Amino acid sequence: MTTQSANSTLDAVKCFAERFSLMLDERATFDAKTPPMLADAIRYSLLAPGKRLRPFLVYECGALCGADEDACFAPAAALEMIHTFSLIHDDLPAMDDDDLRRGRPTNHKVYGEAVAILAGDALVTLAFETLATKTVNREHVASLVVALAHASGDKGMIGGQTLDIEGQKTPADNPPAQSLEAVRQIHSTKTGALFECACRMGGIVANADDDTLERLATFGLNLGLAFQIADDLLDVTASATDLGKKSGKDAKKGKQTFPAVVGIEQSREHAESAVAAAIEAIRGISGDTSRLESLAEFAYRRDR
Amino acid sequence: MTTQSANSTLDAVKCFAERFSLMLDERATFDAKTPPMLADAIRYSLLAPGKRLRPFLVYECGALCGADEDACFAPAAALEMIHTFSLIHDDLPAMDDDDLRRGRPTNHKVYGEAVAILAGDALVTLAFETLATKTVNREHVASLVVALAHASGDKGMIGGQTLDIEGQKTPADNPPAQSLEAVRQIHSTKTGALFECACRMGGIVANADDDTLERLATFGLNLGLAFQIADDLLDVTASATDLGKKSGKDAKKGKQTFPAVVGIEQSREHAESAVAAAIEAIRGISGDTSRLESLAEFAYRRDR
Numbered sequence: 001m002t003t004q005s006a007n008s009t010l011d012a013v014k015c016f017a018e019r020f021s022l023m024l025d026e027r028a029t030f031d032a033k034t035p036p037m038l039a040d041a042i043r044y045s046l047l048a049p050g051k052r053l054r055p056f057l058v059y060e061c062g063a064l065c066g067a068d069e070d071a072c073f074a075p076a077a078a079l080e081m082i083h084t085f086s087l088i089h090d091d092l093p094a095m096d097d098d099d100l101r102r103g104r105p106t107n108h109k110v111y112g113e114a115v116a117i118l119a120g121d122a123l124v125t126l127a128f129e130t131l132a133t134k135t136v137n138r139e140h141v142a143s144l145v146v147a148l149a150h151a152s153g154d155k156g157m158i159g160g161q162t163l164d165i166e167g168q169k170t171p172a173d174n175p176p177a178q179s180l181e182a183v184r185q186i187h188s189t190k191t192g193a194l195f196e197c198a199c200r201m202g203g204i205v206a207n208a209d210d211d212t213l214e215r216l217a218t219f220g221l222n223l224g225l226a227f228q229i230a231d232d233l234l235d236v237t238a239s240a241t242d243l244g245k246k247s248g249k250d251a252k253k254g255k256q257t258f259p260a261v262v263g264i265e266q267s268r269e270h271a272e273s274a275v276a277a278a279i280e281a282i283r284g285i286s287g288d289t290s291r292l293e294s295l296a297e298f299a300y301r302r303d304r
Numbered sequence: 305m306t307t308q309s310a311n312s313t314l315d316a317v318k319c320f321a322e323r324f325s326l327m328l329d330e331r332a333t334f335d336a337k338t339p340p341m342l343a344d345a346i347r348y349s350l351l352a353p354g355k356r357l358r359p360f361l362v363y364e365c366g367a368l369c370g371a372d373e374d375a376c377f378a379p380a381a382a383l384e385m386i387h388t389f390s391l392i393h394d395d396l397p398a399m400d401d402d403d404l405r406r407g408r409p410t411n412h413k414v415y416g417e418a419v420a421i422l423a424g425d426a427l428v429t430l431a432f433e434t435l436a437t438k439t440v441n442r443e444h445v446a447s448l449v450v451a452l453a454h455a456s457g458d459k460g461m462i463g464g465q466t467l468d469i470e471g472q473k474t475p476a477d478n479p480p481a482q483s484l485e486a487v488r489q490i491h492s493t494k495t496g497a498l499f500e501c502a503c504r505m506g507g508i509v510a511n512a513d514d515d516t517l518e519r520l521a522t523f524g525l526n527l528g529l530a531f532q533i534a535d536d537l538l539d540v541t542a543s544a545t546d547l548g549k550k551s552g553k554d555a556k557k558g559k560q561t562f563p564a565v566v567g568i569e570q571s572r573e574h575a576e577s578a579v580a581a582a583i584e585a586i587r588g589i590s591g592d593t594s595r596l597e598s599l600a601e602f603a604y605r606r607d608r
Binding site for chain 2: 039089113117122125132155
């Protein structure tokens with residue numbers, strides 16, 4: 001990959017993030033039936049600056065398989081709602097106890113713990129409501145709901161967060177024997193599942209065939225894995241200013257991460273393998289896959 | 305209503321609760337993809353003894369409008385999952401901080417706060433997954449998802465819980481000026497919305513017409529209101545042993561309840577009006593509505 005194509009992909013992601021945030025802002029409005037405090041707490045986190053990578057993947061995979069742009073909004077918005085819910089709940093005192101997120105105070109620091117829990121809860125129901133009411137082709141609703149529930153629930157992201165939290169129960173200065181398989185399992189579910197779902201949903205709204213859906217899913221899962229490994233590496237190597245959140249926290253908490261288990265160099269190798277697997281999967285789909293390939297490279301190179 | 309018909313309705317509710325709990329137990333199984341601790345926490349609360357009133361309403365309203373029994377399971381299970389999620393989260397230290405629920409330690413007392421939050425979260429996604437995968441007629445999925453999301457989310461139950469929590473922020477010995485309208489709003493959303501949804505869903509799986517759906521919804525909303533007023537009255541008048549949870553807690557916390565705002569006698573009058581409105585709505589539907597009418601009477605007479 002040339003630096004030029006990497007930069008152009010990065011520009012595309014940034015442009016999309018701005019555009020998508022405006023769309024979310026416009027459509028995530030609340031009427032008098034929603035308590036103003038709850039609406040504020042939801043909007044505070046949902047409209048916070050973010051990379052919008054999961055929505056980007058829905059649109060890119062949708063476009064690759066011939067979906068209309070309009071068809072991508074509902075699944076993209078739903079995914080970002082689920083992602084935002086997970087950030088709010090993960091930051092809670094009972095979970096990761098974080099004060100800072102994307103450079104701003106976390107939701108519970110601003111609105112209190114009770115409202116933060118409820119705002120997270122409401123984002124989950126809002127995600128499914130969005131799928132059911134804003135999906136362009138009503139015949140896609142059931143498949144989209146299944147994909148989202150599966151990826152975000154007990155078998156996916158929420159399951160992964162449970163494993164993550166459970167893994168931290170021993171004192172940080174005396175971490176448990178961690179296995180690579182355990183870490184891979186946490187990351188595949190906690191991060192990989194939503195990336196996989198984003199790509200699959202892009203295919204669903206494009207009426208893609210089963211083989212294509214599986215290729216998109218494999219691409220997304222491996223991209224998510226590479227992305228999470230890069231995130232863990234950043235936590236080790238970068239400063240809080242670069243991150244917009246505290247760095248070095250994973251190690252202090254005894255979190256199970258790739259760098260903690262296999263070290264920095266081997267973590268980079270695992271990320272590279274995941275990127276290679278992602279690219280191999282996506283190349284089996286006809287059409288221009290160059291931007292998705294370049295995104296996979298970017299996910300992993302973020303820590304350089 | 306005669307005592308005999310009241311008893312026979314109560315028996316029917318109890319029988320149903322046992323049968324439905326077995327069905328839930330059989331179907332709410334988890335495979336290796338769900339972390340065992342999370343599966344345990346979910347099952348601990350979902351399978352705890354309960355009245356299963358919301359599922360009962362789905363089946364009763366479904367039967368009234370000619371639905372097959374099989375068609376009622378998915379919406380009934382989904383509703384009970386959402387209800388269970390709300391109990392787990394409402395009991396959290398940051399919310400109502402309760403140690404006892406249905407006579408047993410609350411979820412976070414057994415599994416810790418983090419896992420309790422995640423078990424609640426997972427029940428929401430599981431509810432929507434259940435609707436999308438277990439609904440007999442796939443054409444009903446979108447309507448059921450919209451109904452459930454609407455009733456449980458920011459405009460419904462979660463919104464109501466937010467108002468409830470917000471209303472308790474002033475010290476208990478110096479409660480804020482509470483209006484009847486505010487209390488009605490909290491109860492209509494926090495409790496009424498799921499009862500309304502249960503009845504509506506029974507109609508949806510029976511392909512009921514719009515007028516019938518609205519009648520079912522009005523019945524459910526008013527039944528929920530009567531039920532919640534009776535619950536608040538019980539908190540004032542009953543002992544902890546009767547309740548299976550601490551009594552007199554509402555007043556101590558400065559909770560906005562009907563008895564706190566208008567006193568016991570007027571609260572009973574409001575409950576009676578709600579029962580009357582419920583019965584009037586359901587009588588407009590052809591078929592045998594006697595058991596639903598008797599259930600409405602029972603909801604309100606619980607505190608006697």
